[in-house]
Amino acid sequence: MEIRQATAADLDAMWDIFQSVIAAGDAMPFSDDFDRETFRSHWFGVQPSWVAVAGSDVLGMYKLGANYPGLGDHVASATYVVHPAAQGRGIGRSLVQHSLARAQSEGFLAMQFNYVVSSNAPAVELYKKLGFAIVGTLPKAFRHKRLGLVDAYVMYRFL
Amino acid sequence: MEIRQATAADLDAMWDIFQSVIAAGDAMPFSDDFDRETFRSHWFGVQPSWVAVAGSDVLGMYKLGANYPGLGDHVASATYVVHPAAQGRGIGRSLVQHSLARAQSEGFLAMQFNYVVSSNAPAVELYKKLGFAIVGTLPKAFRHKRLGLVDAYVMYRFL
Numbered sequence: 001m002e003i004r005q006a007t008a009a010d011l012d013a014m015w016d017i018f019q020s021v022i023a024a025g026d027a028m029p030f031s032d033d034f035d036r037e038t039f040r041s042h043w044f045g046v047q048p049s050w051v052a053v054a055g056s057d058v059l060g061m062y063k064l065g066a067n068y069p070g071l072g073d074h075v076a077s078a079t080y081v082v083h084p085a086a087q088g089r090g091i092g093r094s095l096v097q098h099s100l101a102r103a104q105s106e107g108f109l110a111m112q113f114n115y116v117v118s119s120n121a122p123a124v125e126l127y128k129k130l131g132f133a134i135v136g137t138l139p140k141a142f143r144h145k146r147l148g149l150v151d152a153y154v155m156y157r158f159l
Numbered sequence: 160m161e162i163r164q165a166t167a168a169d170l171d172a173m174w175d176i177f178q179s180v181i182a183a184g185d186a187m188p189f190s191d192d193f194d195r196e197t198f199r200s201h202w203f204g205v206q207p208s209w210v211a212v213a214g215s216d217v218l219g220m221y222k223l224g225a226n227y228p229g230l231g232d233h234v235a236s237a238t239y240v241v242h243p244a245a246q247g248r249g250i251g252r253s254l255v256q257h258s259l260a261r262a263q264s265e266g267f268l269a270m271q272f273n274y275v276v277s278s279n280a281p282a283v284e285l286y287k288k289l290g291f292a293i294v295g296t297l298p299k300a301f302r303h304k305r306l307g308l309v310d311a312y313v314m315y316r317f318l
Contacts, residue, residue, distance in 0.1 A: 025230060029229045031230055033229075034229065067300075068188040069190070070190030070192075070193065071184060071187075071189070071301055071303070071304070072274065072300060072301055073188075074302060112297060114273070115227065115231065135296055135297060135298070138234070138271060138294060138295075139269070139294070140268070140269065140317075141226075141227075141234050142230055142231055143230045143231070145230070152231075154295045154313055156297060158299075
């Protein structure tokens with residue numbers, strides 16, 4: 001498995017992964033009506049996206065950028081998505097570690113996740129292991145497809 | 160003083176207010192290179208903006224919308240800006256109260272402020288008085304023009 005910059009040729013595979021993750025309705029706010037063009041503009045914008053690949057298979061991806069412009073642009077944020085069939089194999093961990101190194105090399109002072117679904121235990125645990133603390137709790141901020149209204153966390157670490 | 164929907168004729172006055180507030184570098188992340196066209200697209204988008212006016216003078220403004228799409232779109236967020244020369248006269252309070260009523264009538268369940276600069280005491284105190292709690296602290300997330308790195312708060316209340 002290697003992590004490399006995404007290219008336009010990866011778009012189909014990335015869109016498939018994204019769609020299967022949002023279909024579960026348990027980790028990201030985007031609902032089923034999220035369209036491919038919006039996805040493309042989010043993931044192929046100013047900043048490059050990164051993909052975890054094994055041979056020709058895309059297994060996961062992330063994107064990284066400033067959480068705020070101007071006087072807040074020393075804090076990064078990132079979004080990670082791992083193919084449901086490839087979860088539990090350490091791909092998420094590799095993506096987060098890769099993004100932390102990138103953020104550090106780009107001069108960011110901290111990394112913030114704005115909206116970690118509290119019931120997404122594997123993600124919360126992974127982020128904690130990698131040095132993130134829960135610095136905020138947003139009560140009932142996420143409408144989980146199975147569980148109904150659940151809290152979301154804001155997680156943060158310095159780099 | 161009344162609060163009404165902003166129209167294209169208000170754009171010049173709103174842009175002036177916005178520029179004087181971001182010039183201080185103590186409340187909003189946007190820096191001096193923020194351009195008028197981006198401002199226009201943020202404040203005259205899908206959702207209407209609202210202005211506090213006294214006669215023909217625009218004294219302040221706010222915009223309101225969902226903080227996240229899809230499974231997070233039951234939580235609103237808002238941004239308020241009061242003309243520096245008109246601060247301390249209750250205009251901010253009126254704008255927040257107006258936005259809370261709007262958010263409630265639009266069916267939102269809660270309101271979240273993502274990035275309240277901790278040293279902006281008048282804003283923090285006003286939000287507390289109007290029922291918001293600090294639910295998160297983002298360490299050193301804002302580069303204050305005079306104070307250097309200061310915390311930002313996430314504030315939240317149900318409607």
